[in-house]
Amino acid sequence: MRDVRDLGANSGDMTEANLHHGAKVALFLGNRLACILRDDLPHIHYPNLWDLPGGAREGAETTFQTVARELHEELGLILSPDHLLWESAFSSLTAPDKWNAFFVAQMPAVSVNDIVFGDEGQRWALYDMDAFIALPNRVPSYGGRLAKWVAETGGLP
Secondary structure: OOOHHHHHHHHOOOOOOOOOOEEEEEEEEOOEEEEEEOOOOOOOOOOOOEEOOEEEOOOOOOHHHHHHHHHHHHHOOOOOHHHEEEEEEEEOOOOOOOEEEEEEEEEOHHHHHHOOOOOOOOEEEEEEHHHHHHOOOEOOOHHHHHHHHHHHHOOOO
C-alpha cells in the first residue's frame, strides 16, 4: 500500500518535506467500528466526542507507523499493513496548514478480545458505521471521510 505522502498533486503539498501532522484509522473489527469517547477536558480538541483511534506523529514516523503506534497505545491492538483497506490525506482540522493521514482497516471480529484500553479517553465501544456517522457527539469530519471511502471503494469487502 502506498504511503499517503506519495499521493502527489492530488493532495497538495503533502510531501515528505511536509510531514504529516497525525493519522487516524477507521478500524473495523469484523463489520463494526472501534471508537473511543474522548476525555472531557477543556484543553483538548473535541472533548467528550466519539473519536477514531490515532493521533499525532512522533519524530519522523511514517503515516503507517503513527497510526499503528497510536492504535496500540489506545486499544492495545497490533495493526499490520495487511489490515489496511484504504488510505487518504486530509487537511488537519486542528492545524489547517498541515495534513493528516486517514486509514480504513479491518481486523477479524474476534480481535475485540485483544483490546486493552489505554489511558486516553473515557471508554471504547463498537458501532455499526451508519450508527457512528449518525452520532450527534462524534468528531465532525469522519462522516465525510467515511463517505469518500465508500464512494471510492464500495465499502467493506
